Amino acid sequence: MFRFLLIATAVVACAYAAPQFSSPDHLATSSHVQDIRPDGSYEYRYETSNGIAAQESGVGGLIANGGYSYYAPDGQLIQVTYTADANGFHPQGAHLPVGPAIPEAILKSLEYIRTHPQYVDQQQQQQFIQPSTRQLAPALG
Template structure:
């Protein structure tokens, strides 16, 4: 009985300690800013967060971040931001459902039969 209680107690202490991320420390850090406006940075923490980014200030950026979700699932996010907007990618992100066939057929028909504009007289 005492052994079981001891094992359960140790398990609970380990679980509580693992859940407390307030004691996480920075394990790596790098930050570079160049005169031409380009930059890069990266950091890592003792609780498994790693992130990095490089780009040109106000023009474009690309980077990634990885960490463990609260349920323990590894999360890996990569992103690009430029004149086309912010585009993240990652297996954990939701994806839209496929476009139904009838919509694809309707779009193909519209493209094949463009609408003739009518000019009204004033």
């Protein structure tokens, strides 16, 4: 009897602690457009009743441009625009973190490296390409 009471209490506690979701009756898609063309290009956009919106257009597998927006739990409107292409995914938004600026000394160093290619000693380069038989003799002996 004690085990049954313990298990029943645990089940009730878990059910009470579970997140409470709003009813799906309160959420609805207010608009939805989708167009897929024979040349592989496409476009879609949608909006929901709770403030979520998204749109994208592009050419399948090659490039995409779009954006989305939603309201954060604190009520702030989050908006993101993006481009996705051969160079990767490039999001932009006021809420996204931005790295620190590159220090001036590093910029100068990079410019120096760019304008002064590395010099490789011809004799040192030959040593790596064609080792002399004199260097191989102890290893063969």
